[in-house]
Amino acid sequence: MSPRNVNQPDGLEDFKVRNMTFETTTKRVFCSGTGPAVVVIAEIPGISPHVARFSRWVRDAGFTVYMPSLFGRDGAIPSGSEGKEIFERACISHEFKAFASNESSPVTSWLRGLAKLAHQECGGPGVGAVGMCFTGNFALSMMLEPAVVAPVMCEPSLPLDNPSALAISTEEISTIAERMKTDQLTVLGYRFEGDSFCRAERFAAYSDALGDQFIGRVLPDSAGNTKDLPPFTKEVVGHPHSVVTTHLIDEIGEPTLAARDEIIAFFKERLLQ
DSSP, X not given: OOOOOTTSOOOOTTSEXXXXXXXXXXXXXXXXXXXXXXXXXXXXXXXXXXXXXXHHHHHHTTOEEEEEOOSSXXXXXXXXXXXXXXXXXXXXXXXXXXXXXXXXXXXXXXXXXXHHHHHHHHXXXXXXXXXXXXXXXXXXXXXXXXXXXXXXXXXXXXXXXXTTOOSSOHHHHHHHHHHHHHHTOOEEEEEETTOSSSOHHHHHHHHHHHGGGEEEEEEOGGGSOOSSOOHHIIIIIOSSOOTTTXXXXXXXXXXXXXXXXXXXXXXXXXXXX
């Protein structure tokens, strides 16, 4: 298949759209591939062509991708102002706790239901999960579901108002830390060095809470893509932030592409046994 232009809207026609209900809440989920399941949770402003590209990379590596629609217009490239409106609505939505320290977003419970079903449908040792930016920490919260064995947090940005806090309760992260030690699991984390949404204090907090089970990768800002950025990234984000989507440089030898490859290798190690 020829590479798709991520600067054009994506029809997502190679994904099957399913309406999936957990805890009385129904959401669209885009599914594609075969093999063990990986849940890809889009960043704001939604399932963009860049997010879809990452999901296809995961799918083509031998996995079934489940990509839930949590906000925005699926496959679209919104303007900067529309993206900002999506961000503002998410910040006040009851599903997300954008400014709450030591508290998980309610939507993570729905995502755990998705992971459980995905494991039942796809089999294998367990499920992988990737969160990005606004949803970055969701992949860790999903580990309260035993099926989730390969979590990845890309630039986890919540809570937005406290760079050294974590968007998960003390009890939950303690339970997850104990499970990770017992089951010999790890979580990968990625951020750019100068990212103001996911600062060094956030990774330090994860290290304090999880010890060696947290593997943090920090990329230099110079490794981020600066060409043909979508409006929301260019106008609202304004600096290197999205490691595996808009700021990824799809060229051999680039640190962001190496990060993508490391994530896929992590899934293969944990899920293709």
